[in-house]
Amino acid sequence: MKLGWGDGGVQVKDYVFHRDLTKTYPIITHGKGVYLYGEDGKRYLDGCSGAVAANLGHGDKRIAEAMALQAEKAAFVHTMRFETPVLHKLAEKIGKLAPGSLNRVYFTCGGSEANESAIKLSRQYFRNRGEPEKQVVIGRWLSYHGNTIGSLSAGGDIKRRQPYNGYLLPFQHVSAPHCLHCPFNREESDCETKKDWSCVAELERLILEIGPSQVSAFIAEPFTGSQAGAVPPPKSYFREVRALCDRYDVLLIIDEVMTGFCRTGAHFAIEHYGVEPDIITFGKGVSGGYSALGGMIVHDKIIDTLLQYGDGKFVHGYTYSGHPVTVAAGLAAMDIYESEHILRNVKGLEGHLFEGLDNLRKKYPFVYDIRGKGLFFGIELASNQDGQPFPPDLRIAERLNEKAMELGAVFYPGNGTVNGYAGDHLIIAPPLIISEREVDELISLLDDALKDLADSLKEGT
Numbered sequence: 001m002k003l004g005w006g007d008g009g010v011q012v013k014d015y016v017f018h019r020d021l022t023k024t025y026p027i028i029t030h031g032k033g034v035y036l037y038g039e040d041g042k043r044y045l046d047g048c049s050g051a052v053a054a055n056l057g058h059g060d061k062r063i064a065e066a067m068a069l070q071a072e073k074a075a076f077v078h079t080m081r082f083e084t085p086v087l088h089k090l091a092e093k094i095g096k097l098a099p100g101s102l103n104r105v106y107f108t109c110g111g112s113e114a115n116e117s118a119i120k121l122s123r124q125y126f127r128n129r130g131e132p133e134k135q136v137v138i139g140r141w142l143s144y145h146g147n148t149i150g151s152l153s154a155g156g157d158i159k160r161r162q163p164y165n166g167y168l169l170p171f172q173h174v175s176a177p178h179c180l181h182c183p184f185n186r187e188e189s190d191c192e193t194k195k196d197w198s199c200v201a202e203l204e205r206l207i208l209e210i211g212p213s214q215v216s217a218f219i220a221e222p223f224t225g226s227q228a229g230a231v232p233p234p235k236s237y238f239r240e241v242r243a244l245c246d247r248y249d250v251l252l253i254i255d256e257v258m259t260g261f262c263r264t265g266a267h268f269a270i271e272h273y274g275v276e277p278d279i280i281t282f283g284k285g286v287s288g289g290y291s292a293l294g295g296m297i298v299h300d301k302i303i304d305t306l307l308q309y310g311d312g313k314f315v316h317g318y319t320y321s322g323h324p325v326t327v328a329a330g331l332a333a334m335d336i337y338e339s340e341h342i343l344r345n346v347k348g349l350e351g352h353l354f355e356g357l358d359n360l361r362k363k364y365p366f367v368y369d370i371r372g373k374g375l376f377f378g379i380e381l382a383s384n385q386d387g388q389p390f391p392p393d394l395r396i397a398e399r400l401n402e403k404a405m406e407l408g409a410v411f412y413p414g415n416g417t418v419n420g421y422a423g424d425h426l427i428i429a430p431p432l433i434i435s436e437r438e439v440d441e442l443i444s445l446l447d448d449a450l451k452d453l454a455d456s457l458k459e460g461t
């Protein structure tokens with residue numbers, strides 16, 4: 001194990017508490033466009049925008065300058081006492097992008113805090129309406145909403161939940177609509193034509209079992225991201241869910257932390273399904289990954305309730321909510337999304353990226369499925385044509401990404417794809433400024449990494 005780095009062979013202590021203490025990672029000195037550069041001069045094509053965050057690529061001086069300028073003007077003001085022009089400008093831009101009556105924007109420092117805020121706001125909404133017992137949140141298995149205790153409790157990623165079992169809140173979970181591995185053995189087309197969804201019926205049963213008077217919110221990612229590898233829902237799933245939430249007076253929180261801001265070829269992925277949520281949470285792409293920014297966009301009915309029946313105060317907040325420098329990054333990012341016609345680029349390259357990935361599916365039998373939309377795709381890897389997952393200890397997705405990194409590209413590997421503990425996938429989500437030539441390079445590097453994996457599987461290693 002490498003403990004640290006040093007001059008002339010002298011071992012120095014490593015002061016970083018790494019995510020995995022048995023590992024150190026390549027040191028990146030800078031980035032430009034879709035590329036990151038290591039201190040050893042190695043170049044990596046960023047095939048997953050870091051953690052699906054660096055939507056606008058690396059080294060964009062316009063965002064860096066906007067942050068520096070704001071830091072010079074006023075780096076910190078407390079939002080319990082003051083506000084800044086950038087706060088208002090960014091809230092207006094995001095509020096105008098959001099669907100329907102979602103207008104008010106509350107800022108946090110990332111996606112976990114955004115979902116934590118949405119969970120607490122749902123509770124406050126019902127408390128202000130005189131229904132304090134309405135407080136159970138329902139989430140979905142195979143979903144991720146963050147690592148704080150509230151967001152982790154709402155999420156359904158068993159590997160992340162297990163070490164904290166005793167700490168988690170008594171939230172409930174239903175199956176996600178992952179038709180490829182439908183837990184009810186149904187066919188997607190059958191559910192669509194008959195409008196008879198086992199997974200939606202499961203949600204209704206759970207609401208009735210808990211009692212509608214106890215349930216405050218249902219939270220879902222529009223496309224299941226890190227846990228299942230960019231899985232889009234069946235076309236009318238969210239319309240059915242919206243109808244249920246309306247029937248039982250349950251707030252619908254849509255977690256767009258990974259999918260927001262053009263990633264799937266719409267400002268927000270839920271737009272593809274014609275549904276208006278009550279709260280949208282966001283993070284990552286809002287600042288193109290240049291600052292630790294997230295937040296929630298809130299429906300007017302919630303704001304009106306807080307004002308009409310409460311005292312207008314949301315009992316919540318963080319020191320760095322609406323931090324002017326992070327917000328300035330978001331504002332500069334919004335300008336670039338607009339002026340560089342990012343949505344157009346995403347829609348223009350969607351087919352090309354999909355075709356490249358689908359050719360890899362045809363070439364390698366263990367590439368079981370390609371799914372996604374916009375510039376957000378998942379590759380599912382399986383040991384046979386029936387989608388049987390590889391044994392988890394083979395670390396197939398991790399190994400594939402390690403090989404890709406050796407070759408000069410980085411992707412987002414994940415496991416537990418099929419049922420929470422077995423299954424492997426890779427998320428392909430390059431910066432949205434990528435060009436056609438760079439998409440070709442991404443596919444070619446991935447092809448080489450897959451070939452290496454195919455060889456080692458043949459050798460039985």
Ligand SMILES: Cc1ncc(COP(=O)(O)O)c(C=O)c1O
Pocket residue numbers: 051109110111112113115144145146147221225226255256257258283284294
């Ligand atoms: C859908 C979703 N929600 C929430 C989060 C948590 O966001 P953060 O890591 O910024 O706290 C993530 C992070 O990957 C995510 O993908």
